[in-house]
Amino acid sequence: MTPPMIRSLLWLVLLAAPLALPAAADSGAPGNRALGRSSIAETITQVQPKIVKIYGAGGFRGMEGYQSGMLISPEGHILTVYSYVLDTDYLKATLDDGRKFDAKLLGADPKLEVAVLKIDAADLPCFALDEAVEVESGTRVLALSNLFGVATGNEPASVQHGIVSVKTSLAARRGVFETPYSGSTYVLDAMTNNPGAAGGAVVTRRGKLVGMLGKELRNSLNNTWLNYAVPIAELRTSVDEIRAGRFDPERRDASTARPQRSLQLSMLGIVLLPDVLQRTPPYVDQVYPGSPAAAAGIRPDDLILLVGERLIQSCKALRDELEHIDYEDPITLTLLRDQELLERTLQAKIEEEP
């Protein structure tokens, strides 16, 4: 069995399938799962009417005035990303059949970058969010969106195919991705996240909803563009609350606020090497006698590598990280000394101001 053989056989089957299945339809109903042997072409035919083209603010300084969305109720609720495009009173949505509607922004969750629009219509084909599935890396998927605004009027959305490269989280390091979203994410092995694609749908080859394409995002760790979709499960609570008119954005932000008084290195008795290079590694220069650092056995020339679980790559990154830590909380530092990793937990000592 050689891989090229599999490939050619696959082609045979793919070619044969549409001919053999003239009337097959995957309704998406649970009982029909075993019957979902339709071709990718049929999945696409079935999913495309659920994708809408959204037109709004933009159209200047290289900012596109359009994006994608998906219908999530027969009466015209549309799920899309929250962006500057929606920042207008003249929001339009064009359906797959070419019908144009004025759209109203029902509400948005800026933290998840998700928004729900409403058009006045009935009996529309739509995704049911509660039937969305979770998938593993390696799963073949289709992405449907109006990337680059190629489709207009009654033209259907563009379809791309690929696989889920990995399921990851964007939050593990601060400042890597310029997005307020910090939950789990599907990284896609396909060039999906281009202008206008945000709000598009990622589905399995059977047409099951997997996620929503996000805005264009640069990975500042290695300066590459990220192709990704946000799992529907991450969005559902907010979307349901927005639809029910119960959404309160304030409540969610409380957890990420910075402490009133942050930890500083001087409270630990640590002085770093002068921060003169582009990315000065955080080497310890001095340890004050009698300080928490001295008590913990930290020495000059130790390199601070981790604060808790977070990798620290420069003096600046270390200071930024400490901003997020309350001065009263203990911290665990992982240090490199002579190619050996050491872990030390210490707590700040505050001298009361007179």
Added chain:
Amino acid sequence: MIATNACFRTRRGIARSATMLGTLLGCLVVADPATSGEPIADVDLLEQNAVQAAVDRVAPSVVRIETVGGMERVGDVLFGSGPTTGLIVDREGYIISSAFSFLHLPASILVRLPDGSLKPATVVGTDHSRKLVLLKIDAGRPLPVPEVAPVAEMRVGQWAIAVGRTFEGSRPNMSVGIISALRRIWGKAIQTDAAVSPNNYGGPLVDVRGRVLGVLVPLSPQSDADLAGYQWYDSGIGFAVDAEHIMSVLPRLKQGEDLHPGVIGISLQGRNPVIGEPVITACHPNSPAAKAGLKAGDRIVEMAGRPIVRAAGVKAELSRRYAGARVSMVVVREQKRIETEVELVAELQPYAHPFLGVLPMRIPGGESVVAIRYVYPDSPAARAGIESGDVLVSLEGKPIENRDTLLQRLATFQPDEDVELEVHRDGQPRNVKLTLGRLPEDLPPAELPPAHGVVAGEEDRPAVGTIRLKIAELKNDAWAYVPEAYASALPHGVVVLLTASGDFDWPELLTRWKPHCDRHDLVLLAIKTVDAQPWRPDDATTVGRFLDEISSSHAVDSSRVVLLGHESGGTLAFAAAARNRELARAVVAIDGPPGSLPLQVDPLHRMAVYAAVREGSRHAKQIKGGIARLRSAKIPVTVKGLAEDTRQLRDQELAELARWIDMLDRI
């Protein structure tokens, strides 16, 4: 209901054919739980499962690498701070990765094993040819080494899965494609259409059985530069160094050896290696080629037992070999086969061009002697009593054809070597022996004798005066000025002007340069940046394109092609000359520091630098360091100090510079 029935029947039809496939393929049949054990092959699903299984198989050997500290920029590329991927290749804790990820010279390297544990790592060895590094960690336990796919079993079109471990989470990231080609980049790499980027550089490319085909690295067939190939990330063109090769050099890397691409030290005919003949035009002195007795004029017919017909064949044989490798060669010299063996080296000793100390007359028609226009005071020629008006007739007993062949023949000598010249004065022959000197770095004398007599006019000659140049796919505006006295029998030098801002007023520029162009037979070529933007590194190719354009219509004296830049234009001039050694023979930088790309000379391509430094310049330190580097590469550098308030060269300074350019065809 009808639809369901039809569907059901058809599904059974597929099931039947799939059973057949299953019998054929053995392991491809799965039981669908919804149909009471009836076997159904869903090839799509099987394929997906196979890909996932392949990744699972290699995953325990794929590690994440983090770096701490280091530069933010290497060359023009902004460097992220990682993470990157590595592949365990030895149970003792050796990990191979892409050198790209360590170009920013991190202060510390950490490896996170798939089980989450963190280990400090050290760089053991680097393969500069394949752009790989070997790291070592102390894991305290044997590490899982993946299976290697033999090169002999690889086929174009088979599945290839690129695996990285750069995202948070327990699973590696993957990207699926096929093998697009084998033996790419002069036989060094496998090409794939799977998405290859910093997200998986250093990770494995595996087959559908999870065996390692190769390790992903950015590579480019055009360039050996450290960053080459990065521009192609996620483009459908990705490369991997085959794992079999990596395992073969692993023992050397483990010893702490750095592997370098092997250099032989020859120049071959023609610019394009694909059509060029494998004929040696120059041998670098002290090079492996020179030590093996190879000479200019030799035709290479065999390397390592394989026949050679084109220059590309030589490049292919050499490119995949390392310094220290020995290659047997057969050359044909005067109809005789000569067998020899060369031992490649990592780096050639810099070559200093020899100097007689004369300027030649530019005689129209290319007569078969070299007449002396000017003798440098206190030069080897002056000491040997040669005077202007003398004619050089032969070198080492062989007749001199013209200036270019004389320069080519002198390029087999070095300073301090003795040569014999036959010199004619008023028809009287005289033999002189002289010791060759070095190319001078002095400023030119106040006055130079004319370079030629009256040149007959031509009937059908190309345009002269101001010419507007336009290249279809480039947005840059460019102007050229060709002196009225231009004749194709008298090739002209070219001064490519790159202003600091990339903008200029052509009439103003021309007024300043016209008298010097007319006097010294120079074409002025001035290029603007697109939309008055600052110069960008890829403008180096723009310069080459415009030079090609003018050379295609006018006769150009290649020994006097000069890139002249002010400030950032000067840096671009250095970069353009470094990127393409054949482009120009001199760089004039006015308050412009040399960039990171090293300028090199070889016997066939001389290089001279004129560095003008403004008093109190903010670039002074960089320029000083640059000059020292150039001189250590044996490039003659003429240094000129300018007053602090210099915005542009004064008339006198410009005239002096023009004379310096006029003397570039020195011998």
